[in-house]
Amino acid sequence: MAALRDFWRRYRRNKGAVVGLVVLASILLVAAFGPVIYPGNPWDMAGAPFQSPFGAENPLGTDTLGRDVATGIVHGARVSLLIGFVATLAAVGVGICVGAVAGYFGGRVDDLIMRLTEFFQTIPSFVFAVVLVAIFTPGIGSIVTAIAVVSWPAVARLVRGEFLTLRTREFVQASVVLGRSARHIIFVEILPNAISPIIVSASLMVATAILVESSLSFLGLGDPNMMSWGYMIGASRSVVRLAWWTSFFPGLAIVLTVLALNLVGEGLSDALNPRLSREGR
Amino acid sequence: MERLEFIAQRTLKGIVVLLGIVVLNFLLIRLAPGDPAAVMAGEAGASDELFLQQLRQQFGLDRPLLEQLWAYVANILSFDFGFSYRQQRPVVDLLAERLPPTLLLTGTAFVLSLAAGVTLGVMAARRAGRWSDSAITVVALFFYATPLFWVGLMGVLLFSVTLGWLPAFGMGSVGVKLGGVERVIDVGRHLVLPALTLTLFHMAVYARMTRASMLEVRDQDFVRTARAKGVGEGEILRRHVLRNAILPVVTIAGMKAGYLLGGSIVVETVFAWPGIGRLAYEAVLQRDYNVLLGVFLVTSALVIAVNLATDVIYSLVDPRIELGA
Numbered sequence: 239m240a241a242l243r244d245f246w247r248r249y250r251r252n253k254g255a256v257v258g259l260v261v262l263a264s265i266l267l268v269a270a271f272g273p274v275i276y277p278g279n280p281w282d283m284a285g286a287p288f289q290s291p292f293g294a295e296n297p298l299g300t301d302t303l304g305r306d307v308a309t310g311i312v313h314g315a316r317v318s319l320l321i322g323f324v325a326t327l328a329a330v331g332v333g334i335c336v337g338a339v340a341g342y343f344g345g346r347v348d349d350l351i352m353r354l355t356e357f358f359q360t361i362p363s364f365v366f367a368v369v370l371v372a373i374f375t376p377g378i379g380s381i382v383t384a385i386a387v388v389s390w391p392a393v394a395r396l397v398r399g400e401f402l403t404l405r406t407r408e409f410v411q412a413s414v415v416l417g418r419s420a421r422h423i424i425f426v427e428i429l430p431n432a433i434s435p436i437i438v439s440a441s442l443m444v445a446t447a448i449l450v451e452s453s454l455s456f457l458g459l460g461d462p463n464m465m466s467w468g469y470m471i472g473a474s475r476s477v478v479r480l481a482w483w484t485s486f487f488p489g490l491a492i493v494l495t496v497l498a499l500n501l502v503g504e505g506l507s508d509a510l511n512p513r514l515s516r517e518g519r
Numbered sequence: 520m521e522r523l524e525f526i527a528q529r530t531l532k533g534i535v536v537l538l539g540i541v542v543l544n545f546l547l548i549r550l551a552p553g554d555p556a557a558v559m560a561g562e563a564g565a566s567d568e569l570f571l572q573q574l575r576q577q578f579g580l581d582r583p584l585l586e587q588l589w590a591y592v593a594n595i596l597s598f599d600f601g602f603s604y605r606q607q608r609p610v611v612d613l614l615a616e617r618l619p620p621t622l623l624l625t626g627t628a629f630v631l632s633l634a635a636g637v638t639l640g641v642m643a644a645r646r647a648g649r650w651s652d653s654a655i656t657v658v659a660l661f662f663y664a665t666p667l668f669w670v671g672l673m674g675v676l677l678f679s680v681t682l683g684w685l686p687a688f689g690m691g692s693v694g695v696k697l698g699g700v701e702r703v704i705d706v707g708r709h710l711v712l713p714a715l716t717l718t719l720f721h722m723a724v725y726a727r728m729t730r731a732s733m734l735e736v737r738d739q740d741f742v743r744t745a746r747a748k749g750v751g752e753g754e755i756l757r758r759h760v761l762r763n764a765i766l767p768v769v770t771i772a773g774m775k776a777g778y779l780l781g782g783s784i785v786v787e788t789v790f791a792w793p794g795i796g797r798l799a800y801e802a803v804l805q806r807d808y809n810v811l812l813g814v815f816l817v818t819s820a821l822v823i824a825v826n827l828a829t830d831v832i833y834s835l836v837d838p839r840i841e842l843g844a
Contacts, residue, residue, distance in 0.1 A: 254660075359774075360536050360826065361543075362818045364781025365799070369815045372803045373551045373558070449666055453785050456668045457800055471668060475789065478672050479680050489669035497664035 248509040255505020261498035265491075269319050272312030280305060280313040280465040291483045299483040301474050307484060310465050311491050317466040318495060321378065322448040325385035329447075330440050332386065333393020338424045340394070341401025348398070355391045363388035367450060371459045378461045381454060385447045396439055400432035434510035441506055445499035452492050467492050522834060529830050533823045538592070540819045544812050545591045549584075551808075556580055558808050560604050570604060600816070601809035610813040613798060618817065620690055621787070621794030623706075625779040627714040632721035633772050637765060639722070640729025644764075645756070647734060655726065662723035667782050671716040671789035678712060685711050688791040713790040717782050721775070725768055732764040739763075773829030777822040 249255060278284055284296060284306035291299035291307070298307040340351040370384035404410060405428065413423050454460060455468030456475075467488040474484035551558045556574045560567070575581055579590040594601070600610035643655040662670070679687035686692070686709050697705050736742065737760055745759050746752075780796070787796035795814050802810035 357536055357539055360777075360819070360822055361540065362777030362781050362815075362822050364778070365784065365815050365818045368781075368784060368799060368803065369547065369811055372806070372811055373547055373808060375552065445664070449664075452666050453668065456666070456785065457788060457803060459803060468666070468668075471672070475668070475672055478676060482676055485669070485672050489666065489673070492669065493661070493665050496666075497660060500660060500664055 245509050249505050252505045252508050254501045255508070258498040258501025258505065261494055262502055265315060265495050265498065266319070268312055269315040272315060276306070276309040276312045278306065278309050280310045284309065291487070298487045299481065301470070301481065301484045302477055307470070307487055310470050311467065311488055313465045314467040314470065314488065315491065315495075317461070317464045318448050318451060318492070321382055321385070321451045322444040322499075325382045325389065325447045325451075326440055326443045328382060328386035329389035329443060330393050330436065332390040334397050334429070334436065336390065337394035337397025337399075338401055338429065341398035342405055342420065342424050342428070344402070344405075351394070352398070355394050358388070358391045359395075361388075364450065364453065367454065368457065368459065371454055376454075376459045376461060378464065381451060381459070381461065384454075385450050388450075389443055389447065392443075393436065393439060396435055397432060400435060401428055404428045404431055438503055438507040438510060441499060441503035445496045445503065448492065448496055448499070525834055526831055529827055533827050536823055537820055540816060541592055541595050542588065544595075544816060545588055547812065548591075548808070549587075559601060560809075567604070595816070600813040603807055603810050605805045605807045606810070610809050613810060614795060614813050614817050617793060617795045617798045619794075620792060621780070621783055621796055624710065624713055624717065624787070624792060624794060625776075625783055627710060628717035628721065629772070629776070629779055631714065632718040633725055633769075635718065636722040636725025637729045637768060639726040640768075641733060641756075641761060643726065643730045644733035644737070647730075652730075656730075659723040659726045662719045663727070665720065667716055667720060667785045668789050670719055671713070671786055674712050674716055675789070685709075687712070690793055709792075713786050713792050716789070717779060717786050720782065721779065724775070725772060728768050728771060729764065732767055733760055736760050736764040770829060770833070773825055776825040777818065780818040780821060 283304040285300045285304050287300060287302055287304040289296045289300040289304075291297065293299070296306050296308065298311065300306055301310075336351055336355070340348040340355075367384040367388050370387060371380050374380040374383070401424075410423060410427055413427050418427070451460075451466070452468030452471075455466045456472040458469075458472060460466050460469045460472075470488040471485045474481065478485050548555050548558050554571075556571045556578075559574050559578070560570055577590070578594065579587050582590075598611055600614065602608070603610050603613060606613060639655050639659070643652045646652045675687045678685045688709075690709050691697075691702070691705050692709075695705075742755060742759050745755050750759075783792075783794060783796035784799050785796070786792065787794045788800040791797065795817060799811055799814040801807070802814065
């Protein structure tokens with residue numbers, strides 16, 4: 239409890255991070271309960287096409303096909319957050335395993351794994367994601383996989399670095415002497431000590447994943463069965479001159495979500511690594 | 520001699536990575552659901568049995584996997600990236616035609632974002648903790664969180680539709696024949712919005728990095744020594760802090776070349792800019808996988824080239840770099 243209170247005290251010092259947390263919590267609430275307030279199917283016609291926003295029926299207006307923009311945004315929140323979190327979870331999982339093995343065993347294994355990681359970091363990641371989703375047909379699964387495939391190398395490098403320094407510590411050597419298995423040492427002894435930077439980079443990664451997902455959907459590579467913010471903008475970009483609201487509001491939703499996640503990530507970084515917290519803020 | 524060896528080593532590494540990407544391309548075609556010949560032909564060509572036969576023949580798709588891989592690599596190495604059934608042209612021709620506009624766009628954005636980002640970062644670091652620092656940080660945070668396509672569309676709304684200052688799409692005015700200077704100005708006017716769209720996001724990245732790097736270098740011993748010697752603040756900033764702080768930013772900028780190229784898919788789509796990004800989008804729409812994989816290969820090759828150039832320039836500029844590493 240004391241540790242948690244201490245954490246919160248440090249987190250709270252970063253005003254932006256507190257704002258980010260409030261915004262993120264609101265978006266999560268919208269994603270969870272929004273469909274109750276807007277029970278309609280986001281794909282259905284909810285009024286005449288091109289209704290201006292701020293009307294009584296359609297508060298954020300309707301698009302080319304008369305679909306309600308507000309309903310779309312509320313339902314899209316689920317898709318964006320779901321893909322952002324699941325893809326990050328997958329990337330972090332793979333990154334931890336790969337990085338831990340490289341950092342713990344070192345030597346040839348490390349060389350080989352790092353070459354592979356470098357290879358994946360050289361490939362232009364968004365182009366690769368587009369290729370993957372296009373070839374394996376767009377859908378939640380292929381999008382999550384593509385984002386995870388282009389995101390794990392950064393985690394792997396981070397984890398490897400942590401493991402390289404931690405494995406020389408006395409408590410690790412003690413476990414080795416006690417005859418613990420490598421798996422035990424990696425996951426029970428070392429990993430908990432390396433978790434702070436992983437949490438920080440994971441929170442920033444969710445933000446990036448949401449941006450990538452929205453760009454993919456914008457290009458028509460979203461899941462065809464799920465309303466998403468990027469799809470809404472992509473579908474109405476040709477009428478942006480006639481109906482600015484069809485692109486403006488979904489875009490605002492993306493910016494707010496990503497901004498909130500970035501702010502929370504910085505707050506976590508300040509709170510979890512007090513020594514590294516930047517001055518002048 | 521040591522330097523030549525270093526350059527040769529890096530070049531070799533780049534070639535190996537490029538070969539790896541060719542193999543990856545091959546694997547993607549094999550792993551894709553369905554008949555690999557149909558994947559190569561794209562959706563439009565898949566109904567043409569004669570074309571499929573020809574592809575099977577050329578890429579040896581009825582032979583063992585290793586032979587297929589060999590045939591594929593050999594074709595790519597002889598600059599045969601296949602044929603776009605949809606566009607009825609070799610993929611290489613399409614790529615060669617679309618590459619220059621993308622280089623113009625991404626090159627402009629690279630220079631602008633680096634210049635603006637470093638300037639803003641230095642300004643923020645100099646006034647760390649004051650309101651102008653906060654203002655720059657907020658602007659950087661905003662653009663860092665903004666999807667490129669949205670910035671582009673809002674830019675079109677503001678500068679083309681509402682104000683009527685700039686053209687919203689294409690790389691040149693349609694239906695007018697312009698020569699010399701006028702043509703350059705025309706292309707330049709069309710370049711402004713897409714280049715700025717691509718710039719703002721990366722500017723935010725470099726501004727944040729420069730600020731952090733400046734603050735880190737500022738507290739180091741050699742800066743304190745310079746100050747103790749009585750060197751003026753302006754000179755400390757220019758000669759001691761900035762010079763050291765900017766190196767990691769430039770390295771990262773070189774490494775991020777791939778992000779600019781990835782971003783160009785989205786930006787060229789928004790602005791109908793006739794580059795390889797737009798080509799990739801068209802290929803996605805038409806399920807023209809040969810073209811898509813061609814774009815992937817070319818952008819990867821560009822990233823490798825930029826990384827190599829950064830390494831080489833670095834070894835010339837920074838005497839501290841370890842050539843053996």
